[in-house]
Amino acid sequence: MENVTEDTKAFLTTAKVYSGELDKVQIIDYYNTWDDYEKDLQPGRYNGPAFAAEAIDRSFPSHKDQVLILDVAAGTGFVGEELVKRNFKEIHALDPSASMLMKAKKKNVYKKFLYTYHCVVCSGGFGSGHIPSGALKEFIRITKPGGVVVVVMREEFLNIPEYGDNLETLMKQFQNEGLWMCIERSVVQKYFCEKTGVIFRYRVLHRHL
16 A cells, blocks of 8 residues: 555656646756655656666667767666666766756766767656657757667657647658658556556667758
């Protein structure tokens, strides 16, 4: 019963930041003051980072120490930790919350920022008031040709007003333009609590936009 209560509390806390009621400044403030973030989004409850790392592992089965990865909306470093477990070493972090990045830095899983990457990954960064669909173009721009973009998100967020049918439509548009090619679209169970998630994995063909 206690676990159910804790899951419900964590779910409601997370729901507020994805509610669409906060502007971008308020969202950053929310993350900066979210003291129980790591407890609320602990593995087993929030499995997006593990799903993201597994998708990257499938994309780069060898020479992992040479794969340069950018973690967008890195938070406190959950994806970075999962990648290190799978022997990836060159991982960089990007997040608008200074407080989150300070916590991530202490884990010693991220390196400094560069300009182009073998892989760009984002787990949990898409939702109301968060990353806009147009950011996908920037993901492609900073990924080397032949590299991979991995986006893992709650499936129901594909239908929020901010995205509507725009997010996947844009993904398909970029594919039609020859910028990238879809190599995976899969739905996973228990992405966060009982919510299903979706994994998008794209191979970048041409990054000069």
